[in-house]
Amino acid sequence: TQLGTGLFLAMHFTADTALSFASVAHICRDVQYGWLIRNIHANGASMFFICIYLHIGRGLYYGSYLYKETWNTGVVLLLL
Numbered sequence: 001t002q003l004g005t006g007l008f009l010a011m012h013f014t015a016d017t018a019l020s021f022a023s024v025a026h027i028c029r030d031v032q033y034g035w036l037i038r039n040i041h042a043n044g045a046s047m048f049f050i051c052i053y054l055h056i057g058r059g060l061y062y063g064s065y066l067y068k069e070t071w072n073t074g075v076v077l078l079l080l
Helices: 002-012 020-029 034-062 068-079
Strands: none
Touching: 002 020, 002 034, 020 034
C-alpha cells in the first residue's frame, strides 16, 4: 500500500518550497479521496515501524537472537 499511495501522492505533489503546502492542501481538499490516501500513507508508515519494533521485542523476549540460523535469515531478509 505504501508504494501505491506514495505514487498517487507524488502525482499530485509539487516539491517547490513556495507551493508544497498548497499542493498538500490541494490533495486533501480537491483530489477525490486524497485526504484518505494521504492518511493511509502516513499511518501505514507508522504501522510499519510499530510492527518492526514489536517483532524485535518478541525476538528479544523469546531469545531468538541466540540461534545463529535465525539471526542470519533475519539479516538476509532485512537486506532484501
